[in-house]
Amino acid sequence: VTPLGTGNASSRALMYGGTAAYLAAQELRARLSQCAANLLGGAPGDISLRDGHAWRESNGRRIAVAELALGAHLRPFTVAAGVTLPLEVTRSFAPQNVRVEPDAQGRIATYPTFSYSVHAVALELDMATGNSRLLDYAVVHDCGAMINPALVEAQLRGAVVMGIGVALWELIKFDEHQRMITDRFKSYLLPRANDLPSIRVGHRVTLNPFHPLGMKGAGESGLGGALSAVTNAVANALGDDARLTHVPATPARVMASLEERRA
Numbered sequence: 001v002t003p004l005g006t007g008n009a010s011s012r013a014l015m016y017g018g019t020a021a022y023l024a025a026q027e028l029r030a031r032l033s034q035c036a037a038n039l040l041g042g043a044p045g046d047i048s049l050r051d052g053h054a055w056r057e058s059n060g061r062r063i064a065v066a067e068l069a070l071g072a073h074l075r076p077f078t079v080a081a082g083v084t085l086p087l088e089v090t091r092s093f094a095p096q097n098v099r100v101e102p103d104a105q106g107r108i109a110t111y112p113t114f115s116y117s118v119h120a121v122a123l124e125l126d127m128a129t130g131n132s133r134l135l136d137y138a139v140v141h142d143c144g145a146m147i148n149p150a151l152v153e154a155q156l157r158g159a160v161v162m163g164i165g166v167a168l169w170e171l172i173k174f175d176e177h178q179r180m181i182t183d184r185f186k187s188y189l190l191p192r193a194n195d196l197p198s199i200r201v202g203h204r205v206t207l208n209p210f211h212p213l214g215m216k217g218a219g220e221s222g223l224g225g226a227l228s229a230v231t232n233a234v235a236n237a238l239g240d241d242a243r244l245t246h247v248p249a250t251p252a253r254v255m256a257s258l259e260e261r262r263a
Contacts, residue, residue: 010111010217010219010220011115011143011216011217011218011219011220014147014215015112015113015211015215015216015217016093016095018147018213018215019093019211019212019213019215020091020092020093021091022212022213023091023093023212024089024090024091025089027089027091028087028088028089029049030044031083031084031087031089032047032049032054032065032068032069032087033045033047033049033054034080034081034082034083035054035068035071035072035079035080035083036049036054036056036063036068037056038078038079038080038081038082039063039068039071039079040054040056040061040062040063041056041061042056042058046058049065052064052065052066053065054068069087072085072086072087073085073086073087093212095112095113095210095211096210097109097112097113097210098110098111098112111217112210112211113144113208113210113211113215113216113217114216114217114220114221115141115142115143115144115216115217115218115219115220115221116141116142116143116206116216116221117139117140117141117142117156117221117222117225118139118140118225119137119138119139119160119225119226119228119229120136120137120138120139120229121134121136121137121138121226121229121230121233122134122135122136122137122233123135123230123233123234123237124237125234125237125238125254127258129251129255130250130251130252130253130254130255130258131251131254132168132230132234132237132249132254134164134195134196134197134230135197136197136200137160137164137196137197137198137199137200137226138199138200138201138202139156139160139199139200139201139202139222139225139226140201140202140203140204141156141201141202141203141204141221141222142203142204142205142206142216143215143216143217143218144205144206144207144208144211144214144215144216145205145207145208145213145214145215146203146205146218147213147215149203152203152218153201153203155218155219155222156201156218156219156222157199157201157222158222159219159220159221159222159223159226160199160222160223160225160226161191161196161199161226162222162223162226163222163223163224163225163226163227163228163229163230164191164196164226164227164230165189165190165191165248166223166227166247166248167226167227167230167231167234167247167248167249168191168230168234168248168249168250169189169190169191169248169250170188170189170190170248171188171189171248171250172188173187227247230249231244231247231249234249234254238254238257238258238261239261241261242257242258242260242261243257243260243261244257
């Protein structure tokens, strides 16, 4: 059913598929504008499409888009003069800054853009138990043009929580027979709502010059930034003499680090 492809990963759905749809819509709009100009007079550049109608702005004349589409098929030599029919467009999108040929160092560049973020976290570390309690979290995020800000912010918050979980609680364990024993929610510890502070989110918009809509990836930086910021906060709370070499910073690992420092 689905053609070959890389799948929906690394923000590719909107960055690639959405852009192909945008380019197709632009071309279809141009064809409809030519059809409208054929009927209303003037040039295609004088035509505006809005509210289900094509408008000639200079004199206020209009025609329904549905009527245009029907006329293009029923009267192609007049309504659709100069237009490639049918009124159907297929477009693809390939970013120009992807490089699949290795450079002098043998490197390729298969991803066209990256999101950016700055994370700040405050946490309290219980030196008697090794438990970490998050007090505050703030992040400023830049994914270029935001097509749907509500979805971007929700995705960022979800990614931040994933990073917090990897930093503090989520640990896969196996028994002596190499069978996974953290195979349920009682043993594989995920962040719960009452484990988290309110995550304060800010946005900065820096348009991507390599993309027609100025977009960048939206999800990746939340996880990596949260993992780094929370781990650094635990290490800072432990002090300069303590060593924290693995994630997550479970209470057992924190206590082991403190015991090593005392020894």
